[in-house]
Amino acid sequence: MIRMENIRKWYNANTKHEVRAVEEVNLTIAKNSFVVLKGPSGSGKTTLLNIIGTLDRPTTGKVFINEEEITAFSDIALSVLRREKIGFIFQDFMLIPRLPSWENVSYPLIPVGIGTKERFKRAKTLLDMMDLGERVTHTPEELSGGQQQRVAIARALINNPGIIIADEPTSNIDEETCVKLMNTLIELKNRGATIVVAAHDPRFKEIADETFTMRNGRLQ
Ligand SMILES: Nc1ncnc2c1ncn2[C@@H]1O[C@H](COP(=O)(O)OP(=O)(O)OP(=O)(O)O)[C@@H](O)[C@H]1O
Numbered sequence: 001m002i003r004m005e006n007i008r009k010w011y012n013a014n015t016k017h018e019v020r021a022v023e024e025v026n027l028t029i030a031k032n033s034f035v036v037l038k039g040p041s042g043s044g045k046t047t048l049l050n051i052i053g054t055l056d057r058p059t060t061g062k063v064f065i066n067e068e069e070i071t072a073f074s075d076i077a078l079s080v081l082r083r084e085k086i087g088f089i090f091q092d093f094m095l096i097p098r099l100p101s102w103e104n105v106s107y108p109l110i111p112v113g114i115g116t117k118e119r120f121k122r123a124k125t126l127l128d129m130m131d132l133g134e135r136v137t138h139t140p141e142e143l144s145g146g147q148q149q150r151v152a153i154a155r156a157l158i159n160n161p162g163i164i165i166a167d168e169p170t171s172n173i174d175e176e177t178c179v180k181l182m183n184t185l186i187e188l189k190n191r192g193a194t195i196v197v198a199a200h201d202p203r204f205k206e207i208a209d210e211t212f213t214m215r216n217g218r219l220q
Pocket residue numbers: 011012019020021039040041042043044045046047048
């Protein structure tokens with residue numbers, strides 16, 4: 001379970017660039033549920049996802065994952081948590097240029113100390129699953145946008161995460177990849193993962209257990 005208590009995120013607090021991106025958010029996401037965040041551009045969805053995914057800290061408030069207060073964790077403890085428990089799918093893929101697909105996918109396994117042969121094997125299995133078995137040694141610039149997105153999805157799954165966070169995952173991909181992504185997320189949920197997606201695509205509402213709407217940094 002993920003629980004957020006009185007979350008506030010102010011960027012550049014007390015400067016002339018201060019942005020009150022998230023205000024007084026209280027949110028509970030049940031374990032093994034599929035949750036969608038929607039809301040207009042700039043309403044704070046990415047900010048909230050980054051806080052849930054421990055990529056950023058709230059200005060005030062507490063976040064709990066399975067009753068552990070992760071906002072009290074050190075940066076090192078948070079990076080271990082991210083590595084072991086959380087998979088990210090970003091809007092703009094965030095692949096590393098010049099690294100072949102299999103290395104992009106298996107990159108999160110390097111700090112875990114898994115050897116090259118095993119990393120290749122695991123990456124290949126996921127790339128096969130994403131219909132990219134023929135693109136294992138291609139670099140991101142040699143792939144189409146949809147193929148890059150599928151590499152990014154494979155990377156998000158490499159550590160078999162209990163929590164999957166996706167920020168507008170369908171905004172840069174074609175229809176076919178989009179349906180595939182949705183089916184993959186449903187399958188991961190059925191296998192026990194908790195899924196949190198920020199998305200405008202109305203189809204997510206149909207597959208989600210719960211949809212939350214953000215407006216001006218607040219949950220409605
Ligand atoms: N690093 C940052 N520094 C300062 N302000 C930021 C930063 N990141 C986001 N913001 C501001 O915080 C507000 C919320 O942004 P956020 O990206 O969370 O919205 P969003 O709902 O995800 O938008 P979109 O749907 O356009 O991606 C916006 O006003 C944005 O300009």
